[in-house]
Amino acid sequence: AIQMTQSPSSLSASVGDRVTITCRASQGIGNDLGWYQQRPTKAPELLIYAASSLQSGVPSRFSGSGSGTDFTLTISSLQPEDFATYYCLQNYNYPFTFGPGTKVDIK
Amino acid sequence: EVQLLESGGGLVQPGGSLRVSCAASGFTFSNYAMNWVRQAPGRGLDWVSTISASGGNTYYADSVKGRFTISRDNSKNTLYLQMSSLRAEDTAVYYCAIRIAAATFDYWGQGTLVTVSS
Numbered sequence: 537a538i539q540m541t542q543s544p545s546s547l548s549a550s551v552g553d554r555v556t557i558t559c560r561a562s563q564g565i566g567n568d569l570g571w572y573q574q575r576p577t578k579a580p581e582l583l584i585y586a587a588s589s590l591q592s593g594v595p596s597r598f599s600g601s602g603s604g605t606d607f608t609l610t611i612s613s614l615q616p617e618d619f620a621t622y623y624c625l626q627n628y629n630y631p632f633t634f635g636p637g638t639k640v641d642i643k
Numbered sequence: 644e645v646q647l648l649e650s651g652g653g654l655v656q657p658g659g660s661l662r663v664s665c666a667a668s669g670f671t672f673s674n675y676a677m678n679w680v681r682q683a684p685g686r687g688l689d690w691v692s693t694i695s696a697s698g699g700n701t702y703y704a705d706s707v708k709g710r711f712t713i714s715r716d717n718s719k720n721t722l723y724l725q726m727s728s729l730r731a732e733d734t735a736v737y738y739c740a741i742r743i744a745a746a747t748f749d750y751w752g753q754g755t756l757v758t759v760s761s
Contacts, residue, residue, distance in 0.1 A: 537705075568746065568747075569747075570745070570746070570747035570748070572688075574688075579738055579751040579752065579753055579754055580688060580738075580748075580751055581751075582745060582747065582748065582749045585745035585746045585747045585749070586745075586746045586747075589745070589746075591745060591749065592744075623687065623688055625688075625690075625747060625748070627742075627746070627747050627748075630693070630702045631690060631702070631703075631704050631705065632678075632690040632693070633690065634687060634688040634689065634690065635687075636687050637687045637688075
């Protein structure tokens with residue numbers, strides 16, 4: 537199975553900060569990677585698909601990049617509603633695997 | 644509007660069985676593969692299972708293989724997950740999810756909580 541790692545596992549940031557989260561796959565997955573935001577007690581919401589495509593309705597401050605094994609989610613200017621946990625997901629092959637998550641909280 | 648509504652969660656004893664359902668609307672259910680993802684309390688997301696649009700192909704995480712069975716009724720627009728030989732570590736919120744327009748899971752239900760405890 538493809539293992540997904542994320543770094544950092546948590547971070548503290550201020551409103552307006554630029555935030556970068558990294559996801560690494562144990563083998564190449566092309567661009568079959570998505571990024572999700574999850575707020576407490578809510579279902580995950582898709583932010584980025586195919587590594588770099590912005591999901592409809594998602595603010596443009598979110599962006600994704602990467603291919604192969606290394607991927608990045610960037611929030612260009614953190615907003616109050618962005619404090620949440622972020623997960624990557626590889627759907628390159630079965631079993632699909634999520635990263636362990638990155639919790640973003642207020643500094 | 645795409646809607647996924649899970650139901651059937653509850654408290655079950657270790658070794659017991661439970662079936663959760665996901666009622667779908669707002670899209671042509673029979674055209675799309677469907678998925679189950681779970682999240683244990685305070686933990687991350689885990690993919691559980693996928694079933695093809697026709698139901699002819701199924702895929703499972705190793706942790707549930709042989710114990711869980713995914714199925715669907717395209718006439719009822721409903722997805723199922725039959726869970727047996729349940730363990731404490733199966734305690735989680737179970738979400739159904741679908742890939743429609745994006746290349747990954749773009750619609751999710753609200754989840755149903757399954758608690759395995761004596």
